[in-house]
Amino acid sequence: MSDTTIFDKIISREIPADIVYEDDQILAFKDIAPKAPVHYLIIPKQRIATLNDASQKDQALLGHMMLTASNLAAEAGIAESGYRVQMNVNKGGGQVVFHIHLHMFGGRQLAE
Numbered sequence: 001m002s003d004t005t006i007f008d009k010i011i012s013r014e015i016p017a018d019i020v021y022e023d024d025q026i027l028a029f030k031d032i033a034p035k036a037p038v039h040y041l042i043i044p045k046q047r048i049a050t051l052n053d054a055s056q057k058d059q060a061l062l063g064h065m066m067l068t069a070s071n072l073a074a075e076a077g078i079a080e081s082g083y084r085v086q087m088n089v090n091k092g093g094g095q096v097v098f099h100i101h102l103h104m105f106g107g108r109q110l111a112e
């Protein structure tokens with residue numbers, strides 16, 4: 001597995017992204033292939049390949065990602081109507097980019 005992914009290039013601004021939030025630890029941007037009217041990805045700036053690679057030291061970072069997802073849903077006006085937060089893990093879980101990311105999407109009725 002490569003040590004870097006396309007998300008590193010977004011963090012370093014080598015490739016463009018529609019960034020909706022940034023701080024010293026995380027970045028959030030619009031998914032290039034949105035599954036819903038609002039679809040953001042929230043990623044840590046320091047690469048962790050999969051959730052399986054996260055450890056106790058990442059606990060606060062993971063919580064920060066989750067709370068940012070909820071803040072961004074509120075900003076996007078979909079907090080009350082509802083949205084989904086999802087992290088895919090490894091190939092069988094649908095993970096394609098091996099740099100952990102939360103999907104936050106909504107703005108339409110989501111099926112189970």
Ligand code: AMP
Binds near residue numbers: 097098
């Ligand atoms: P996953 O399948 O969980 O690994 O999700 C990867 C997500 O990254 C997909 O929803 C893609 O549409 C999204 N994606 C891939 N490349 C880009 C990009 N350059 N900018 C924004 N989103 C991207």
